[in-house]
Amino acid sequence: MPEMISAQVFLCYPTLAEALFGSDAFTEDRVCLKEHVRSFVESLVATNWARLRKSVDRERIRLEPLRNQVSKSWNGMSCLQSCLVFLFVDFLKT
Numbered sequence: 001m002p003e004m005i006s007a008q009v010f011l012c013y014p015t016l017a018e019a020l021f022g023s024d025a026f027t028e029d030r031v032c033l034k035e036h037v038r039s040f041v042e043s044l045v046a047t048n049w050a051r052l053r054k055s056v057d058r059e060r061i062r063l064e065p066l067r068n069q070v071s072k073s074w075n076g077m078s079c080l081q082s083c084l085v086f087l088f089v090d091f092l093k094t
């Protein structure tokens with residue numbers, strides 16, 4: 001998962017602030033967010049981004065053993081299929 005800055009998460013701050021606080025989130029000229037609102041939204045987003053990033057990292061770590069297990073099962077099924085084909089052909093010969 002990318003860093004918050006490279007993912008340009010800050011672009012959602014105005015929309016999120018408006019959803020949470022309405023028009024009170026902006027300065028009088030509605031050009032930018034009030035400082036305390038921007039700080040709150042930034043902390044909120046950073047906390048959630050860190051939580052999601054940890055979750056993705058845990059899933060990524062968990063994925064490798066599962067991938068190996070699936071590969072072993074697939075190889076086992078391929079061997080079983082080859083054996084069954086061989087037995088079936090042998091059966092048809094009799």
